Amino acid sequence: MKKIDFTKFDSLISVADYFDTESKCKQTLAESRWGADVICPHCGKHHCKLSKNGRYHCTDCNHNFSCTVDTIFENTKVSLRKWFLAIYLITSNKKGVNSHQLSRDIKVTQKTAWFMLQKIRRTFFQDDSDALTGTVECDEMYLGGAEKNKHESKRTEGTQGRSTKTKKAIFGMIQRSGKLVAMTVENTKADTLMPIIKQFVAQNTVIYTDESKSYNRLKKENYSHSFVRHNDNEFVVDDIYTNTIEGFWSHFKKMVFGTYHFVSKKHLQSYIDEEVYRWNTRLMSESARFKFVFSKSLTQCDCKML
Ligand SMILES: [Zn+2]
Numbered sequence: 001m002k003k004i005d006f007t008k009f010d011s012l013i014s015v016a017d018y019f020d021t022e023s024k025c026k027q028t029l030a031e032s033r034w035g036a037d038v039i040c041p042h043c044g045k046h047h048c049k050l051s052k053n054g055r056y057h058c059t060d061c062n063h064n065f066s067c068t069v070d071t072i073f074e075n076t077k078v079s080l081r082k083w084f085l086a087i088y089l090i091t092s093n094k095k096g097v098n099s100h101q102l103s104r105d106i107k108v109t110q111k112t113a114w115f116m117l118q119k120i121r122r123t124f125f126q127d128d129s130d131a132l133t134g135t136v137e138c139d140e141m142y143l144g145g146a147e148k149n150k151h152e153s154k155r156t157e158g159t160q161g162r163s164t165k166t167k168k169a170i171f172g173m174i175q176r177s178g179k180l181v182a183m184t185v186e187n188t189k190a191d192t193l194m195p196i197i198k199q200f201v202a203q204n205t206v207i208y209t210d211e212s213k214s215y216n217r218l219k220k221e222n223y224s225h226s227f228v229r230h231n232d233n234e235f236v237v238d239d240i241y242t243n244t245i246e247g248f249w250s251h252f253k254k255m256v257f258g259t260y261h262f263v264s265k266k267h268l269q270s271y272i273d274e275e276v277y278r279w280n281t282r283l284m285s286e287s288a289r290f291k292f293v294f295s296k297s298l299t300q301c302d303c304k305m306l
Helices: 010-017 023-032 080-092 099-106 108-122 189-199 213-218 241-262 268-280 286-297
Strands: 048-050 056-058 133-145 168-175 180-183 206-209 224-228
Touching: 010 080, 023 080, 080 099, 080 108, 080 286, 099 108, 108 268, 108 286, 133 189, 133 241, 168 189, 168 241, 168 268, 180 189, 180 241, 180 268, 189 213, 206 213, 213 224, 241 268
Parallel strands: 133 206, 206 224
Antiparallel strands: 048 056, 133 168, 168 180
């Protein structure tokens, strides 16, 4: 990516001032992607010219394309200026931005704002490129469903009486002082959780959990496993606790209930991705977080959700 000084983007007004026209946005987008050497997305050659209408023409294969091709902005009528402001808003707000708020902030319809947020969330996708190591806490959380059936520590405020159709299990793994990974799971049985742990957590890692039987196989799988008995109100024994991952569940619930009010099962993973992104980048500056998502938005993230 061409060097843009992202450190200047430390407030909404700084983003609005810099990206003051649509042509400036397009120019920045093109330079960020290709530098001075525009590449044809169709044939991969470099014989491209900028036409008067602001689109590019490949003199090799005659393909016409826009600077937004293969990005999250492709085929949308929303101006790039609004897109960039939306990215700043979602990355700088600690509890996220819902579509109603975004529609008021950047003057688009609520439906468009919802669609934009979903597209931006694609840049938050999680992968297993860096295995978790050191000390890792694993835990499950249930969203929705009958609260009275759950252990006290797993209850979610404000969901009592909701349809059990909304009940969904979420599984999380967090490296202390490191990365967090979380995802929806069909259930929290050992057969479901063990392959996920093996995918994301390096062998011989120290894993702390609660007393759930789903974790009984960890030692056999070459992990060092200890647990606390939440059912006996035992939460911390020396270094053994799951308070870090539970702190994340608490943030997640605040975002879901405070900002989005309700999330459907279908889209739950994208909200988890958003909050995992927020957690993993919480020590970054606002401008660094904006840069992170801006860079990812330049490639269409069709990667499958976890
Ligand atoms: Zn071409």
